[in-house]
Amino acid sequence: MSAENSAARAGTGTATSTATSTDARAAAAVLPPLHCLRRLTPGPPRLGTLPTGTPVWLVTRHADVRQVLTDPRLGRAPLYAPDAPPVSVVPNLLDDPQSMLNIDGTEHQRLRRTVQRAFTPRAIARWRPWVASVVEGLLDELIDQGSPADIVAAYTRPLPVAVISRLMGLDGLDGKRLAHWSDHALSTTAYSATAIRTALGEFAAFGAELIAERRAAPGDDLVSGLLAAAAESGDITEAQLVSLVIGLVVAGHETTMTTLGNALVYLLGDGREDWQRLASDEQSAATATEQLLRAVPLGDKNHLPGLLRRAVEDVEVGGVVIPAGSVVAADADAANQDPEVFTGDLRTELFAPLGAPMFTFGAGPHHCLGAWLARMELELALHRLARRLPSLRPAAPAEAIEWRHGLLTRSPHTLQVAW
Template sequence: MISRLMGLDGLDLRKLGDWSDHALSTTAYTAEEIQQAMGEFGAFCFDLVLERRKNPGDDLVSSLVQAADEADGVTEMQITKLVLGLVVAGHETTMTTLGNALVFLLTEDRAAWARISTSRDEAGAATEQLLRTIPLGDRVALPGMLRRATEELEIGGVTIPAGAVVAADTFSANHDPAVHPETGEGEWPDLFAAVDVPTLTFGAGPHHCLGAWLARMELESGLHSLAARLPELRLAHPVEQIEWREGLLTRSPLTLPVTW
C-alpha cells in the first residue's frame, strides 16, 4: 500500500524489507552493515526525489516535492529523509502489527477471528483493541518511545532534569487500569468493546503518527479480508515454535506457518 501511494510499484519488496530492518536494527546488524544499507536506501530516496521533480506524477512523493519547492528553506536532504521515513514507517509497522495480531487471533481468540470475518465494522472495532493491547516494539530493545525533556519536570515524585532522555512506556499506559478499567490483570480484553479514550499507540502531540488512519484502514481491511477468505485459518505449529524477528526496535514473527 505504501509503495502504491508513493509510486514505488517497481521496487523489490524484499529489498525494501531489508532496508527497513537495517533502519530499525539494534543488535541484528553491525554498525558497518547498517551504514551501508542506509547509504543505499538514502541514495535511492535522493534519486527518487530528483526524478519526481523532473517527472512529477499523481503520487505522494511528487506532492511532497511540490510542497517543499513552494516553501522556503526546505533542503533536498530534508525531503529525502522525510521520504525515507515514510517508506520505513509505512511498511515496517503495519507488517509487524498484522503479524502480531494474527498470532493472537489464531491462538488466544478464535471466536474473534470468526466474528471479524462477518463485516468490516467488526474488524474495525477489533483493530482498535488490537492496536491498544498488543505491543509493536520489542520491549527488551526499546522499553518505550525515547524522548528528551526540554525542561525540568517532576513525574511521580521523580525529578527529570532538562535535557535528560526518557523512555515513555506507551504499552503500560495503554493498559493503565485507571484509564482502561474494563481489562483485569492477566485478562484479555473484549476485542469488540469500544475504546472510549485516546490511546498512545500512535503517539501524541507533535509526535502523533502521520499514517495513523492509513494503518487502521490497512489492518481493518487485511484482517477482515483474510478471515472472510480463510475462516478456518490456524497455525500449523504450536505457538512456542514461532520464529521471531529479533534485534530490531519492532518484534513480530519471522515466519508464520499456517494451514486451513
C-alpha cells in the first residue's frame, strides 16, 4: 500500500509529544479499535480546514472521490507549487516535491514505469510460494513459543518486513532501525519536527548507501532493477532514486503490518464468529481481505481528511464548482462506506464480493503500486493463521490494547493472544 494512502486514511498534525511517554501510553489505552470509528456521511463537497489553517474541500461520495483521483485537473504536484498553501504542520515522508507521489503527468508515468514491473499481479504471483513459506515459518515459531504471546512481535510485524527485505535484497536489515525511521517518517504528534528531520536524513543516507552498493554489485532485487531502468531512461535524478527506495521500504511493510494488526483486532473480537471460515480456503480469505481493506481504516483521520489534490483550474465535482488553486481531500474511507454503493457491514458482508471498486489503494495515476503484494500477504497471513490456530483469541479486552499512535497510521503496538 502506498504511503499516500496510509497517510490519507490517518493524518498529519503537530509534533508536540513523544510516542513512548507515560501520558501517551495512557491516552492510547482508551482509543477505540479502528473498525469502530465513525465516518463522515457521504454528501456533496463541503469546505473544511486543515491543521495548517488551509481551507480544504472534503469529497466523500464514491463517484466524487473517483473523479478527484482520476481527473488530470486535480493533481499532486500543484500542492507543492510556489503559490501553494501549507498542507502539513510537521515534515513527513510525503512532502518531498521530487518523489513519485508528488509528480504528475508524463514525468510521473516515466518514474512509475521504473518500478511497476515488479508489482504486476503476474510478478506478485511468483512470490506467493515463498511468502507462504515465510508465513508458515513464523507460525511455527509462534506456536513453539507457546500461549499466550504477542502476535504483533511474532507475526504482524516480521511478516511484511521479511517480504520487503527479500524483494529489495535487504537481508540482515535492522528491524529496530527500520521501525525508528518509519515511525518518524510517518509521525504526526509522536515526535518533534527536529527529530523527524534527523531521522529522515538518516533514512535518506541509508537509501543513498544502498544505491551505491547495488551499482557496485547488482543483484536480482528491486533496487538493482530500479537502477537498471534508471540508467536506460537516463533522466531520473539521484534524489528521485533515493526517494523511490526509501518510499518503497516504508510502504512495503508499514501499511501491511498496520492492516493485518487492525484486521486481527476485529476478527478476534467483534468478528469472532467468522474466524473458522477464514481457515476453510484461500478464496474465502481473499474475499474477506477485500472487505477488511474496504471497511477498516488505517488511522484516526484526526488531521488529514483524505487523499490530497489541488485544482489547476475550476472543476465541478458532485454539482459543486471547486475554484482553481483549491486544495481537495478525497475521503476514501467515507467513499468505501457510501450507502449508495455498498450495503451491509463487516458482520454481514465479510465473505461477499465487493459490489464496486474500493479506494483503499487510491485510483487513477497514483493508484498504489504495491496493492497486489499487500493483498497477497494479507490473504495468506489470515488464512494460514486461522487454519493453524482455530482457537486463537484475545488474551485481554480491547480496552487494554496498547496502540501505536501519533503517526499517520494506528495499529496495536502489542496484541496479546492465546490459544
